[in-house]
Amino acid sequence: MTELRPAGDGLPLPRRYAAIGALSFGTALVIIDGGVANVALPTIARDLNVVSSSVVAIVTVYQLMLVMLMLPFAGLGDRIGLKRMYQLGQLVFTVATLLCFFAKSLPFLLVVRAVQAVGAAGALAVASALIRQTYPAAQLGRGLGINSVVVASSAAAAPTLGGLVLSIAPWPWVFASAIPFAIASLLLGRALPDPAPRDRPFDVTGAVMCAAMFGLIIGGAESAVHGDSPVVSLAIVAAGMVIGRFYVRRERSSAQPILPVDLLSRPVIALSTLGGFTAFTASMTLLLSTPFRLTHSYGMTAAAVGAVIAPWPLTNMIVAPLMGWLSDRVPAGLLGGVGMAISTTALLLLAFMPADPSWFDIAWRMSLCGAGFGTFLPPNARLIIGSAPRERAAAAGGLVSTVRLVGQTTGATLVAALLALGVGAGPTPALVAAGLAVVAGICSLARLRPSIRNPEQGESDEVLPANAVR
Numbered sequence: 001m002t003e004l005r006p007a008g009d010g011l012p013l014p015r016r017y018a019a020i021g022a023l024s025f026g027t028a029l030v031i032i033d034g035g036v037a038n039v040a041l042p043t044i045a046r047d048l049n050v051v052s053s054s055v056v057a058i059v060t061v062y063q064l065m066l067v068m069l070m071l072p073f074a075g076l077g078d079r080i081g082l083k084r085m086y087q088l089g090q091l092v093f094t095v096a097t098l099l100c101f102f103a104k105s106l107p108f109l110l111v112v113r114a115v116q117a118v119g120a121a122g123a124l125a126v127a128s129a130l131i132r133q134t135y136p137a138a139q140l141g142r143g144l145g146i147n148s149v150v151v152a153s154s155a156a157a158a159p160t161l162g163g164l165v166l167s168i169a170p171w172p173w174v175f176a177s178a179i180p181f182a183i184a185s186l187l188l189g190r191a192l193p194d195p196a197p198r199d200r201p202f203d204v205t206g207a208v209m210c211a212a213m214f215g216l217i218i219g220g221a222e223s224a225v226h227g228d229s230p231v232v233s234l235a236i237v238a239a240g241m242v243i244g245r246f247y248v249r250r251e252r253s254s255a256q257p258i259l260p261v262d263l264l265s266r267p268v269i270a271l272s273t274l275g276g277f278t279a280f281t282a283s284m285t286l287l288l289s290t291p292f293r294l295t296h297s298y299g300m301t302a303a304a305v306g307a308v309i310a311p312w313p314l315t316n317m318i319v320a321p322l323m324g325w326l327s328d329r330v331p332a333g334l335l336g337g338v339g340m341a342i343s344t345t346a347l348l349l350l351a352f353m354p355a356d357p358s359w360f361d362i363a364w365r366m367s368l369c370g371a372g373f374g375t376f377l378p379p380n381a382r383l384i385i386g387s388a389p390r391e392r393a394a395a396a397g398g399l400v401s402t403v404r405l406v407g408q409t410t411g412a413t414l415v416a417a418l419l420a421l422g423v424g425a426g427p428t429p430a431l432v433a434a435g436l437a438v439v440a441g442i443c444s445l446a447r448l449r450p451s452i453r454n455p456e457q458g459e460s461d462e463v464l465p466a467n468a469v470r
Contacts, residue, residue, distance in 0.1 A: 010133070010134055010135045010136040010137075010139070011133070011134050011191075011193055015191050016134055016135070018188050018190075018191030019130075019134045019188075019191045019192050019193060020134060020143075020146065021184070021188045021191075022184075022185050022188035022189045022191060022192050023127060023130060023131060023134070023147065023150075023185075023192070024146075024147070024150045025181045025182075025184040025185035025188065026086065026090055026123050026127065026181070026182075026185035026189075027124075027127065027147060027150045027151060027154065028150055028154040028178070028181045029090070029093065029094075029178045029181040029182045029185060030093070030120045030123065030124060030178075031150075031151050031154035031158065032154045032157060032158045032161065032177060032178040032181065033093075033097060033116070033175060033177075033178040036158050036159075036161060036162035036165070036174040036175065036177055036178075037058055037059060037062075037113075037162075037174070037175070038059065038158075038159070038162075038287065038288055038291065039158070039159045039162035039163055039166070039174075039291060039302060039305060039306050039309075040162055040166060040171045040174050040302070041055050041056065041058065041059070041291060041292075042055075042291060042292065042295050042302070043166055043171050043302060044058065044106075044109075044171050047170075047171060048105065048106050048109075050106050052292060052419050052424075054106070055106070056288070056412060056415060056416040056419065057106075057110060057222070057416075058106075058109060058110065058113055059288065059412045060222050060409060060412045060413055060416065061110045061113050061114055061117070062113045062114070062116060062117045062120075063117075063405055063408050063409035063412055064117075064214075064215065064218050064219060064222070064409055065113075065114050065117030065118060065121065066117045066120060066121050066124070066401075066405045066409075067214045067215075067218060067402060067405045067406050067409055068121075068210075068211040068214045068215045069117070069118060069121035069122075069125070069211060070121050070124065070125050070398050070401050070402045070405060071125070071210050071258050071259060071260075071395075071398045071399070071402055072206075072207035072210055072211060072258055073085065073089075073121050073122050073125035073126070073398070074125040074126060074129075074258075074394045074395055074397065074398030074401075075202060075203065075206075075207065075256070075258045075394070075395070075398075076125075076202055076207070077122075077125055077126040077129070077394055078197065078198045078200075078256075078394050079197055079198060079200065079201075079202045080197055081194060081195075081196075081197040082126040082129055082130055082133070082192075082193070082194070082195060082394065083130070083189070083192045083193065083194040085122055085123075085125065085126045086122070086123050086126050086127065086130060086189070086192065087186060087189045087192075088119075088122055089118075089119045089120065089121065089122025089123030089124070089125075090119065090122075090123050090182055090185055090186055090189070091119070091186065092115070092118055092119030092122065093116055093119030093120050093122075093123065093182065094119070094179060094182040094183075094186075095115075095119075096112055096113075096115035096116040096118075096119055097116060097175050097176070097178060097179060097182070098176075098179070099112045099115070100112050100113075100116075100172055100175035100176075101172050101173075101175070101176070102172075103172055124401045125394075125397070125398050125401060126394055126397065126398075127147075127397065127401070128144075128381070128385055128393070128396065128397025128398075128400050128401065129393040129394040129396075129397040130192055130193060131143050131144060131147060131397075132385060132390075132393045132397070133193035133195055133393070134192075134193055138328070139328075142321075142324055142325050142328065143324075144324050144327075144378050144381050144382045144385070146321060146324065149317050149320050149321045151316075151320075154313075158313075159305065159306035159307075159309045159310055160306045160307060160310050161174075161177050161306075162174050162177075162302070162306055163301075163302045163303035163304070163305060163306025163307065164303060164306070165177060166302040166303070167301075167302065167303045198256075200256065203254070203258055206247070206250065206251065206254070206257070206258045206259075207258055209243055209246070209247040209250070210247065210258050210259055212240065212243050213240050213243045213244040213247055214240075214406070215240070216236050216237065216239050216240025216243065217237055217240035217241060217244065218240075218406070218409055218410075218413070219236060219240075220233050220234070220235075220236030220237035220238075220239075220240060221233070221237060221413055222413050222416070223236060224237075224417075247259065248261060256392075256395075257395075258395075260388075260392065260395040260396065260398070260399050262392070263384075263387075263388055263392060263395060263396060263399060264399075266387065268383065268387055268447055269383075269384055269387055269388070269396075269399075271443045271444075271446055271447050272332070272380050272383050272384045272387075272443070272447065273384065273399065273403050274439075274443050275336060275376075275380060275439075275440040275441075275443030275444050276377070276380050276381070276384075276400070276403040276404065276407065276440075277403050277406060277407045277410075278407070278436045278437070278439045278440040278443070279340070279343075279373065279376055279377065279380070279407065279436070279437065279440040280403065280404050280406075280407025280408050280411065281407040281408070281410045281411045281414070281433075281436050282343070282347070282411070282432075282433040282434070282436035282437045282440065283369075283373055283407075283408075283411070283433070284407065284408040284409075284410075284411025284412055284415075285411040285414050285415055285429050285432055285433045285436070286347065286350065286369070286429055286430055286433045287309070287312070288411060288412055288415045289415045289418065289419075289424050289425070289429035289430075290305075290309060290429075291305050291309075292419065292424060292425040293425045293426060293429075294308065294362075295425075296425040297425055297426065298356075298357070304359075307359070308359055308362045308363055308366065309366060310366075311363045311364070311366040311367040311370065312366040312367065312369050312370035313370060314367070314370065315366075315367040315368075315370030315371050315374065316370040316371070316373060316374035317374075318374075319370065319371050319374030319375055320374040320377070320378050321378075323335055323339075323374060323375050323378045323379055324378040324379070324382065326379070327378060327379035327382045327383070328382075330379075331447070331448060332379035332380060332382065332383040332444070332447065333444050333445055333446070333447035333448040334445075334448060335375055335376070335379045335444075336375070336376045336379060336380055336440070336441065336443075336444025336445070336447075337441050337444045337445040337448075338375055339371075339372045339373065339374070339375030339376030339377075339441075339444075340372065340376055340437045340438070340440045340441030340444060341372070341441060342368060342371055342372030342375065343368075343369055343372030343373055343376070343434075343437045344372075344434050344437040344438055344441065345368070345372075346365055346366075346368035346369040346371075346372055347369065347430050347431075347433045347434035347437060348430070348431075348434050349365045349368070350362075350365045350366075350369070350427075350430045351427040351428075351430035351431045351434065352427065353365070353427075372437075376440065376444065380444070381400050383447070384396055384399060384400050384403075385397060385400060414429075414432065415429060418432075
C-alpha cells in the first residue's frame, strides 16, 4: 500500500526500525560481495591462469555496469516506485550471486558480475531516497551516518571473511557469503517506505544516452589498460564524450533530468560531487592495490591480507556515525577538510612503510585512513542529499551513488594501469591516493564560503532549512 504521510516526518516507530534493517542488510549484501572479491583477486588470477592486470576486470566490469545504470534506475524508481525498484534489484543480485558458483573461466565470471551489477544498481539507485523517506528531516545526517556504519562494518567483515573462506574453500564460495543478507533484506522489505510513483513517462532515450556516455568513456579508458590499440581506446572515449556533450545539452531543457544537471548547477553540490569523486578514487586506489603489495612484496597469505586491511573499515565503523551526527550541527566543509588532512597523512605513511613491516605497522596506518575517510564521506553525502529539493531526492541519491561508483571505477582502472606499468604493487598507488585526497580536502574547505554554503533564496524552496545545509 502506498505510504501517505506528511513530507519530512519519516516512518513511525517501530516500522522505521524494520525499514532501517531492510536497508542495512541490502547495503551489506552489496558491500560484502564487492569486498570479498577484492581479497580473492590474486587467488582467482592464479586459479584461472590470467595476469593480475586482467583479473582486476572482475571489479571494473561490476563498477562500470553500476555507473552506467545508477542514474537511469534512479529515474525508473521514481516511475515504478522506490520500494519496488529496491526489492527487484535485491532479487536479481541474489540470483546472479548464486551463478558465481558455476564460474570456471574469467569471461563467464565477468558476465555474472555484470548481472550482479544490474541488480545492485536497482537497489543502490534508490537507497538514499528511501533513507530520506525513512528518517525525519532533522535526523537525515544520523540516518546517513548509520548507513555509513553498515558500509564500514560490511567492508570490515568482507576482507576477513574472504580470507577465511579462501583458507578452507575454493574462491567461488566467497561470493556466497552475502546471500543471508539478501534473504534478510527481502523479508524486512515489507516495512520500507512506499511513496507514490510519479505518473510521468520514463525517458528511455535519455537513459540510453546516459548509459552510453558513462560506458564508452570509462570502458574506453579501461580498454586502454588491457587492450593493444590505444587509437581504438581513444576513439571509444571520444565517442562517449561526443554523446555526453549532446546528452548534457538535452538534459538542461528537461524538467526532471536523469543526469541531475539542475542539482550540479548549485556550487555546494558541484564541489561536494568533485570532492566525493576524488575521495572515492583515492580510497579504491589504495584498497585495491594493497592486496597485491602485501602478497607480492611482503609474502602475506590471503587470510593475513584480510586481517591487516580490516582496521580501515573497523575504524570507519566507529567514526562514521559520529560524523553523521555531527553533520547535522557542524559544517560539512570543516569536517571534510579535517578528514582529508588525516587521510593524506595516513596515505603518505603507508607509502613509506618500513622494509619489513609488522602487522601493527600496517594496521595503525590503515586505521588512520579509515578515520580520515570516515570523517569526510558521511557529511559529504548528507550535504548533497540535504541540499536537494525533496522531489529530487531519488536523483540526489543516485548522484551520491554514481559519484561513489565513478570514483571507485576510476580507482580500479588506475590500479590496473599501475599494475600494467609494473608499479602497482609498490608505494606508488598510496602516493597517488594522497594527491587525490588533497584535492578532496580543498573542495571541502571551499564549501565554507557563505556564498557557496547557503543556497540562493530562489533555490531554497522545498530544501532543508538553511541552517541544516552545511
